[in-house]
Amino acid sequence: MTLVEELVDLVGKDAILVEDADMAFATEDWRGRYRGKALCVTRPATADQVAAIVACCHRHAVPVLAQGGNTGLVGGSVPPSDGPAPVIVNLERMRRIRKVDPVNNTMEIEAGCVLAHVQEAAREAGRYYPVSLGAEGSCQIGGTIATNAGGTSVLRYGNTRENVLGLEAVLPDGTIWSDLKALRKNNTGYDLKHLFIGSEGTLGIVTAAVLKLHPLPTRHAMAWIGLSDPQAAVRMLTLMQERNAAKLSGFELMNHTQLDLVVRHVPQRRAPLETEHNWHLLVELSDTGGEEDLDGALQSVLERAFESGLIADAVIAASDGQRAALWEIRHSVSEANKKAGVGLTTDCAVPVSATAEFIDRTGAAVRALAPEAALVIVGHMGDGNVHFIPFFSFEHWNALEKRNEIATAIRHAINDVAHALGGTFSAEHGVGQVSLKEMDRYKTPADLTLMRAIKSAIDPRGLFNPGRLLPPAT
Amino acid sequence: MTLVEELVDLVGKDAILVEDADMAFATEDWRGRYRGKALCVTRPATADQVAAIVACCHRHAVPVLAQGGNTGLVGGSVPPSDGPAPVIVNLERMRRIRKVDPVNNTMEIEAGCVLAHVQEAAREAGRYYPVSLGAEGSCQIGGTIATNAGGTSVLRYGNTRENVLGLEAVLPDGTIWSDLKALRKNNTGYDLKHLFIGSEGTLGIVTAAVLKLHPLPTRHAMAWIGLSDPQAAVRMLTLMQERNAAKLSGFELMNHTQLDLVVRHVPQRRAPLETEHNWHLLVELSDTGGEEDLDGALQSVLERAFESGLIADAVIAASDGQRAALWEIRHSVSEANKKAGVGLTTDCAVPVSATAEFIDRTGAAVRALAPEAALVIVGHMGDGNVHFIPFFSFEHWNALEKRNEIATAIRHAINDVAHALGGTFSAEHGVGQVSLKEMDRYKTPADLTLMRAIKSAIDPRGLFNPGRLLPPAT
Structure with missing residues (x-):
């Protein structure tokens, strides 16, 4: 029997796709940047089926x-275009929410659950699953775990990693490793779940997880702030943390160029302030229960900041509708940039105390390489995660020769500045196939050696997502 | 040259102890329960010296x-009494606080720093390092990382694991693996630091770390509450989380028997309430800045709980002095129990929603085995970590035959209940040498196989803390 015939025997004909047209959704990414070949797409319904599929592939190498x-965004879930075509294990049929425990503040889910459905199930139980990002309407929880997804709530609630208590994964030999405990304390040997979280499918296939829930925020206050430079934004963050630490739930930065693209290219988006400013901050407080006047608390910090010359102007959302409208400006960034031209997106994080220097030095480095590029900057300031996006008009970009070389040179220049400041070239997007060269450039030999030792110990044949995350040893 | 002569050459004579009397502090635990033999005690001053010592031991196997x-508490840092005597690497000379960055809310420290000094250095910068436990005046930060220490602030701030951003460790072959980044987001390959955190010295020697700091709480409110049963305590926790989620910083439970031991055996400790209750809760709110009346917020929840019959009595601390006195009752538990008799301490955690059932079923199981034992119960209720302590008078215990067998049977009975409820036999103390049998009894074969694969990949000769954490394969 061929491998595909064996797989059909194992999980049924309906659960195996083999035609190119049927597999297209799985062999290409949504932006059309990466495309590859697969032997077939399998759609298992249980962890046992995942294990059977994997064991079969293991036998066939x-x-x-x-x-x-x-x-x-980094091509990590798209098969390679050359080399042996893989069997794709698609988790979308494993989408049960198995249990919500509001007293323990946990929920157990299967890996194929869409993130937005997980958020919604938590909300229905009066609880909050905080991980939130642009793709939440279609990304699956297993993918957010495999990539340790970040987003806009890391400042208060941490990355996906910090919100996973229990995990189940299928190992490369077909073993099901299951540790679905719903515990906040458990010191019984190595904490193996952290190996799989963020490993981008190279060590195991996540099949289920226990997530940490939080009390549902019931009250919010939000401001849009205009200010003159990033250093003032850093000082504003410290001020907010010292005055309203426990309630700070959002602290997002963008420059005038970014706001301008949103206002010009996305319908119904308006600049929140009447005056013009070089830099803009979105700040949100939220609380569960409590009696404090959050608008008043925010107002009081803003007045102090205004008096000391830290900020130039600000407006507080007067209603939930206005608050939603301010968040929509932030969430319209990708749409605006896609429409407006070609942006070379980067994903650095540096210590918060170094963000202003990072922006200054990066700007100088990019201007030296491409003086004609606009500098679009938008970031999760509270985490030091600044997306610095050198930006070109379609006409200009398309007229360029050596586009790839220019893009690579600019990306390296930006990542070099981050690295020099103790930062990283990938804060939240991951490595995938895009940043393999960066792994060689910025990680230490000890780092790479240790990662390869772990990979060999768990996947000695190198069958799980080969050619991703870890560059080949030279 | 002998190994010891080589080590003297490497780090100097003053940094090597070889006499039994000089080594006694390192070859026996503070309670006098475990004692072993060492070849020598080394006292390196830098990571390079640690690496040189380890490489030398590696050559000599x-x-x-x-x-x-x-x-x-589990004998993990005491050498074995038989088998090859190890070289002890004592970190106490590596105690520099290298950098405090209040804007980034991080600090970089060396592994030998005493926890209380780390807390104090953070406080001097107006920041807060939240990990807090009984031994904080003498335990070292490297040890808290190697054991993923818990304590009384996990409910709000997480375990040690959640408060480490960067790490440096010496591997068994003498390689220095260093990833001292001060970042909240970094998705560049496997998150290796989590392998070393909680590995109890079996994979690497922690030499330095970057810790996460938090805004310093400036305002507090605290109550001592009397109530009739653990289920009411669980409902009280949910009520507090729904009304004051972001500010809840302490939620500790003890039964009447435990409080009584503290009041009778520790000078200047008094029962906080005039009436008698079967169960007691200590609840603390804290905030940084903010305008809310925390005492008023606490009072409002207590009134509601009293009206609905959830609690029987409560008192709110009227001053910082009263608040400290209530915490002292909680922190006097170990001293009281040591003076009063023999307690068989256990360290289970279960889902918070199962804590009341855990206490009920455990009580029945222990009464069946040892009807004469008192049941002392104290725990970090907010994390589901309940220390259930069957308690004997000295006279009774010393008159028993087969004490070891009785202790083992009782511990297994308690851990069995926790396991049946999805819990763990070690929430915060770790495995060490005490709980090796529990690893075999409760961890799955897949768990143990994976842990052994990791151990073999990083320490193929099994030289780092052999015989601890991982039971031998059978």
């Missing part, structure tokens, strides 16, 4: 590619 | 035991 919503 | 403050 065929690579395996786990896939959630395929919404990533 | 001699085991290495890393040691911090030697304050653990």
Whole structure:
């Protein structure tokens, strides 16, 4: 029997796709940037089926590619275009929410659940699953775990990693490793779940997880602030943390160029302030219960900041509708940039105390390489995660020769500044196939050696998502 | 040259102890329960010296035991009494606080820093390092990382694991693996630091770390509450989380028997309430800045709980002095129990929603085995971590035959209940040498196989803290 025939025997004909047209959703990414070949797409309904598929591939020494919503930005869930074609394990049929425990503040879910459905199920139980990002309507929870997804709530609630208590994964030999405990304290040997979280499908296939829930925020206050430079934004963050630490739930930065693109290219988006400013901050407080006047608390910090010359102007959202409208400006960034031209997106994080210097030095480096590029800057300031996006008009970009070389040179220049400041070239997007060279450039030999030792110990044949995350040893 | 002569050459004579009397502090635990033999105690001053010592031991195939403050409860930092005697690497000379960055809310420290000094250095910068436990005056930060220490602030701030951003460790072959980044987001390959955190010296020797700091709480409110049963305590926790989620910083439970031991055996401790209750809760709110009346917020929840019959009585601390006095009752538990008799301490955690059932079923199981034992119960209720302590008078215990068998049977009975409820036999103390049998009894074969694969990949000769954490494969 061929491998595909064996797989059909194992999980049924309906759960195996083999035609190119049927597999297209899984062999190409949503932006159309990466495309590859797969032997077939399998759609298991249980962890046992995942294990059976993986064990079968292991016997045949065929690579395996786990896939959630395929919404990533670094090509990590798209099969390679050359080399052995993998069997794709698509988790979308495993989408049960098994248990919500509001007293323990946990929920157990299967890996194929869409993030937005998980958020909604928590909300229905009066609880909050905080991980939130642009793709939440289609990305799957297993994918957010495999990539340790970040987003806009890391400042208060941490990354996906900090919100996973229990995990189940299928290992490269078909073993089901299951540790679905719903505990906040458990010191019984190595904490293996952290190996799989963020490993981008190279060590195991996440099949289920226990997530940490939080009390549902019931009250909010939000301001849009205009200010003159990033250093003032850093000082504003410290001020907010010293005055309203426990309630600070959002602290997002963008420059005038970014706001301008949103206002010009996305319908119904308006600049929140009447005056013009070089830099803008979105600040949100939220609380569960409590008696404090959050608008008043925010107003009081803003007045103090205004008096000391830290900020130039600000407006506080007067209603939930106005608050939603301010968040919509932030969430319209990708749409605006896609419409307006070609942006070379980067994903650095540096210590918060170094963000202003990072922006200054990066700006100088990019201007030296490409004086004609606009500098679009938008970031999760509270985490030091600044997306610095050198930006070109379509006409200009398309007229350029050596586009790839220019893009690579600019990206390296930006990542070099981050690295020099103790930062990282990938804060939240991951490595995938895009940043393999950066792994060689910025990680230490000890780092790479240790990662390869772990990979060999768990996947000695190198069958799980080969060619991703870890660059080949030279 | 002998190994010891080589080590003297490497780090100097003053940094090597070889006499039994000089080594006694390192070869025995503070309670006098475990004692072993060491080849020598080394006292390196830098990570390079640690690496040189380890590489030398690697060449000689001699085991290495890393040691911090030697304050653990499970014998993990005490050398074995038989088998090859290890070289102890004591970190106490590496105690520099290298950098405090209040804007980034981080600090970089060396592994030998005493926890209380770390807390104090954070406080001097107007920041807060939240990990807090009984041994904080002598335990070292490297030891808290190697054991993923818990304590009384996990409910709000997480375990040690959640408060470490960067880490440096010496591997069993003498390689220095260093990733001292001060970042909240970094998705660039496997998150290796989580392998070393909680690995109890079996994978690497922690030499330095970057810790996460938090805004310093400036305002507090605290109540001592009397109530009739653990289920009411669980409902009280949910009520507090729904009404004051972001500010809840302490939620500790003890039964009447435990409070009584403290009041009778520790000078100047008094029962906070005039009436008698079967169960007691200590609840604390804290905030940084803010305008809310915390005492008023606490009072309002207590009134509601009293009206609905959830609690029987409560008192709110009227001053910082009263608040400190209430915490002192909680912190006097170990002293009282040590003076009063023999307690068989256990360290289970279960889902918070199962704590009341855990206490009921455990009580029945222990009464069936040892009807004469008192049941002392004290725990970090907010994390589901309940220390259930069957308690005997000295006279009764000393008159017993087969004490070890009785203790083992009782511990297994308690841990069995926790396991049946999805819980763990070690929430915060770790495995060390005490709970090796529990690892075999409760962890899955897949868990143990994976842990052994990791151990073999990083320490193929098994030289780092052999015989601890991982039971031998059978």
